[in-house]
Amino acid sequence: MQITNIPNIAAIQNASVRSSETPVGMPVATPTAAQPEIRAGEDFATLxxxxxxxxxxxxxxxxxxxxxxxxxxxxxxxxxxxxxxSSLIMSIHGGKR
Incomplete structure (x- = not known):
């Protein structure tokens, strides 16, 4: 099966983004300050x-x-x-009504 009715398919197929580039509108990850220390044992006990x-x-x-x-x-x-x-389940979860 081939889909042929996609608008702007040529532009999509010809577009390429190198791994070093960030597409327009995409957030850029930035380094953050040191993360807080995880105290799994204490947290688990509390939970x-x-x-x-x-x-x-x-x-x-x-x-x-x-x-x-x-x-x-x-x-x-x-x-x-x-x-x-089963009839009730089908009527609620997508069966014919």
Whole structure:
């Protein structure tokens, strides 16, 4: 397949930028002052304490509620309909509406 309807294709094909040149409008990297010292051990310890506290305060999921739903599905009180679920997913994520 060849694309032939690109405007200004000749200008694009004939343009070249040497590695020593910077194209117009492109930012130029400049050396900066010394970077601050990274203290990975101390930073990790601080983040780990915060992470643990957050997990205790707000768990990712409700274990009790999940157990209730599993029990209801196993007893037949809740029927899982894979077709219905897939239809809903398709309607939300790009399927025909």
């Amino acid at each position: 780990q304490v915060a992470h643990d506290a957050l997990r205790q305060a707000a768990p990712d999921f409700d274990v009790t509620r999940i157990a209730e739903i599993k029990a209801a599905m196993q007893s037949g009180a809740i029927r899982f309909d894979a077709d219905k679920l």
